[in-house]
Amino acid sequence: MTEMTGAEMVIAALADQGVEHLFGYPGGAVLPIYDALFDQNKVQHILVRHEQGAVHAAEGYARSTGKVGTVLVTSGPGATNAVTGLTDAFCDSIPLVVITGQVPTHLIGNDAFQECDTVGITRPCTKYSYLVKNIADLPRALHEAFHIAASGRPGPVVVDIPKDIQFAKGVYSRPKEFPHRGYRPKVKGDLDKIKQAVDMMAAAKRPLFYTGGGVINSGRAAGQLLRELVKITGFPITSTLMGLGAFPAADPQWLGMLGMHGTWEANWSMHDCDLMIAVGARFDDRITGRLDAFAPNSKKIHIDIDPSSINKNVKVDLGIVGDCAHVLEDMVRLWRASAVVPDKKALAAWWAQIEKWRGKNSLAYRNSNEIIKPQYAIERLYALTKDRDTYITTEVGQHQMWAAQFYQFQEPNRWMTSGGLGTMGYGLPAAVGVQIAHPHSLVIDIAGEASVLMTMQEMSTAVQYDLPIKIFIINNQYMGMVRQWQELLHGGRYAHSYTEALPDFVKLAEAYHAHGIRCTRPGELDEKIREMIEVKKPVLFDCVVDPAENCFPMIPSGRAHNEMLLGDATVRVEDAITEAGKVMV
Amino acid sequence: MNTASTTHYPAMTISQPVESRTLCVLVDNEPGVLARVIGLFSGRGYNIDSLTVSETEHEKHLSRITIATRGTPMVIEQIKNQLDRLVPVHRVVDITSAGPSLQRELAMIKVRGKGEERMEALRLADAFRARVIDATNESFVFELTGATDKIDSFVNLMLPLGLVEVSRTGVAAISRGPEGM
Numbered sequence: 001m002t003e004m005t006g007a008e009m010v011i012a013a014l015a016d017q018g019v020e021h022l023f024g025y026p027g028g029a030v031l032p033i034y035d036a037l038f039d040q041n042k043v044q045h046i047l048v049r050h051e052q053g054a055v056h057a058a059e060g061y062a063r064s065t066g067k068v069g070t071v072l073v074t075s076g077p078g079a080t081n082a083v084t085g086l087t088d089a090f091c092d093s094i095p096l097v098v099i100t101g102q103v104p105t106h107l108i109g110n111d112a113f114q115e116c117d118t119v120g121i122t123r124p125c126t127k128y129s130y131l132v133k134n135i136a137d138l139p140r141a142l143h144e145a146f147h148i149a150a151s152g153r154p155g156p157v158v159v160d161i162p163k164d165i166q167f168a169k170g171v172y173s174r175p176k177e178f179p180h181r182g183y184r185p186k187v188k189g190d191l192d193k194i195k196q197a198v199d200m201m202a203a204a205k206r207p208l209f210y211t212g213g214g215v216i217n218s219g220r221a222a223g224q225l226l227r228e229l230v231k232i233t234g235f236p237i238t239s240t241l242m243g244l245g246a247f248p249a250a251d252p253q254w255l256g257m258l259g260m261h262g263t264w265e266a267n268w269s270m271h272d273c274d275l276m277i278a279v280g281a282r283f284d285d286r287i288t289g290r291l292d293a294f295a296p297n298s299k300k301i302h303i304d305i306d307p308s309s310i311n312k313n314v315k316v317d318l319g320i321v322g323d324c325a326h327v328l329e330d331m332v333r334l335w336r337a338s339a340v341v342p343d344k345k346a347l348a349a350w351w352a353q354i355e356k357w358r359g360k361n362s363l364a365y366r367n368s369n370e371i372i373k374p375q376y377a378i379e380r381l382y383a384l385t386k387d388r389d390t391y392i393t394t395e396v397g398q399h400q401m402w403a404a405q406f407y408q409f410q411e412p413n414r415w416m417t418s419g420g421l422g423t424m425g426y427g428l429p430a431a432v433g434v435q436i437a438h439p440h441s442l443v444i445d446i447a448g449e450a451s452v453l454m455t456m457q458e459m460s461t462a463v464q465y466d467l468p469i470k471i472f473i474i475n476n477q478y479m480g481m482v483r484q485w486q487e488l489l490h491g492g493r494y495a496h497s498y499t500e501a502l503p504d505f506v507k508l509a510e511a512y513h514a515h516g517i518r519c520t521r522p523g524e525l526d527e528k529i530r531e532m533i534e535v536k537k538p539v540l541f542d543c544v545v546d547p548a549e550n551c552f553p554m555i556p557s558g559r560a561h562n563e564m565l566l567g568d569a570t571v572r573v574e575d576a577i578t579e580a581g582k583v584m585v
Numbered sequence: 586m587n588t589a590s591t592t593h594y595p596a597m598t599i600s601q602p603v604e605s606r607t608l609c610v611l612v613d614n615e616p617g618v619l620a621r622v623i624g625l626f627s628g629r630g631y632n633i634d635s636l637t638v639s640e641t642e643h644e645k646h647l648s649r650i651t652i653a654t655r656g657t658p659m660v661i662e663q664i665k666n667q668l669d670r671l672v673p674v675h676r677v678v679d680i681t682s683a684g685p686s687l688q689r690e691l692a693m694i695k696v697r698g699k700g701e702e703r704m705e706a707l708r709l710a711d712a713f714r715a716r717v718i719d720a721t722n723e724s725f726v727f728e729l730t731g732a733t734d735k736i737d738s739f740v741n742l743m744l745p746l747g748l749v750e751v752s753r754t755g756v757a758a759i760s761r762g763p764e765g766m
Contacts, residue, residue: 311659558594
């Protein structure tokens with residue numbers, strides 16, 4: 001119980017929550033908090049160049065550590081610039097506490113300078129938000145924000161603090177218990193249902209694990225338990241974009257990513273399975289494709305901490321509400337205790353079928369000695385970094401899908417990508433956040449040249465804090481995924497997807513006092529990637545690739561999992577998409 | 586337009602019949618809670634047929650929101666789960682499917698007229714057990730309590746008799762029997 005100002009309370013609460021790093025940008029309405037930051041050394045502030053960058057950096061920090069990411073921005077434009085990051089974190093269930101300054105309470109609603117309705121604007125894109133109008137409420141709001149952000153299905157929480165509250169004096173204490181009265185996420189799964197799930201699994205002939213970001217969010221234990229359950233059952237496993245790394249890609253039971261750009265074997269297994277065990281995945285439309293043809297002959301079990309994820313897009317046969325780690329622990333225990341023997345013969349036949357699909361080698365591409373194929377670039381990047389302590393972030397588009405396909409993740413929390421919202425410009429600031437959390441690790445943003453220009457200014461942050469992030473730009477001069485859809489859906493009319501005036505990325509790197517590398521030929525790729533790794537500076541790596549390459553496999557518009565297109569196109573791509581497919585992208 | 590064929594988003598290929606439900610939602614009486622509930626409905630494209638809200642337990646700082654809505658069974662389940670997910674929401678009960686329930690609305694109906702039309706309005710009000718709460722030489726204000734369809738029919742009857750305006754509270758609902766929500 002100590003008397004202090006609201007601004008000091010913010011720092012005290014952050015320190016009490018174990019926050020070491022705070023990403024932010026000062027401004028008029030948060031000056032008291034910046035003043036309180038000035039003479040303390042518990043919390044290190046990282047000055048970004050744009051508030052969106054602060055939020056993505058905090059996301060990268062959170063995803064790679066499992067901790068809550070924290071952000072401090074000013075009112076008005078500071079808050080509105082943070083909205084993209086908040087929405088991104090909301091879509092991908094990333095725990096953040098974002099503190100925003102607000103105009104003094106007596107000016108709220110008066111259209112004051114740099115005023116905006118922060119809570120109103122962020123209400124649909126946060127898990128919860130506070131506008132603290134009384135100094136006595138501030139300690140509780142701050143600590144509750146951390147609790148809400150991290151518990152249950154994680155998400156971003158905004159605490160909007162008017163400037164007069166930052167100056168006001170009050171008594172600070174850390175509340176012992178702070179469950180918001182109506183907020184009680186269910187963590188333990190219903191044992192009867194888990195028993196039922198184990199029985200269904202024992203009876204299955206063509207089972208499949210379909211896992212997602214929930215396993216990563218649940219923590220290390222969930223990943224370990226998932227590995228154990230997959231081992232003892234002998235079932236195949238696939239995962240969403242968000243779930244990569246929860247199960248090691250090197251394992252023979254791993255089928256690769258599923259969905260729109262998933263592997264042939266993963267998507268066919270989804271289509272033909274008779275039991276789908278969804279763990280911390282949400283049946284997103286990039287996964288399901290056409291709903292009436294989605295895994296038509298399967299029973300479905302869905303484990304999720306968020307009841308609203310169950311039966312949202314796809315009606316399941318058994319929904320289990322609970323945290324992945326808890327439910328998987330019970331499943332492993334019950335499976336081991338269960339006397340039921342799985343149908344070994346059926347499983348063997350199922351695996352034989354899967355191996356046939358795998359034999360299709362659906363990620364195959366035609367390599368070239370003349371021009372760098374983007375897939376080849378990522379394969380080489382993987383080969384040259386896999387034995388290091390590496391973290392990968394991405395931007396959004398073709399390069400992101402190729403990274404998901406060709407970079408093999410063996411561990412959780414190593415892969416930071418914008419899944420739900422699909423935010424171009426995510427990867428560079430996210431890499432900043434990851435490198436802050438892991439100063440001695442190799443942090444690489446696999447980028448597209450269009451995406452990375454959206455948040456390029458954060459190179460300046462990387463240089464300021466000596467963060468040796470590697471920005472590996474797959475430069476095809478196009479918004480590649482847009483160009484691919486225009487080729488497939490719009491008759492090759494490439495409306496505004498070509499960037500005619502790109503900067504010279506090597507000179508740009510130099511302008512930022514970073515290191516620039518350009519690579520144009522496959523033969524020099526390995527050497528230049530090694531150079532990138534060795535340089536102890538932020539690097540912009542301009543990897544000039546084939547501009548015409550498309551990302552396959554691809555489930556074309558509105559089709560089912562078994563109607564995938566492959567790169568070596570036995571089906572002509574144009575024939576596979578009908579006129580009506582051009583209605584939406 | 587044949588949306589079922591191909592869009593880059595999956596087409597709506599599964600359709601179910603639409604049902605009407607009344608949900609009772611117990612929430613913390615804090616600023617912005619109604620905006621959260623309404624924002625959820627508008628943001629996710631759910632219907633609101635009627636909405637009432639008032640503090641019901643002052644000491645506990647709790648309000649009760651009653652929402653009449655429509656949707657397929659899957660959408661109704663979504664609405665319940667999405668509401669339950671909101672931090673200040675304590676409980677959500679689907680009063681329609683939880684058992685027998687009572688639903689009432691209060692309406693105040695202003696009718697202007699003279700002579701036989703005026704007498705007819707008064708006779709009908711009597712038949713509907715509507716009370717006269719204001720009268721002038723040329724108008725009445727009736728107060729009527731009842732289920733939504735009863736109020737609808739009364740309002741329809743008043744239409745040709747000089748209906749001026751209607752003010753309705755929206756549906757309040759409670760379950761029958763000794764148990765609380």
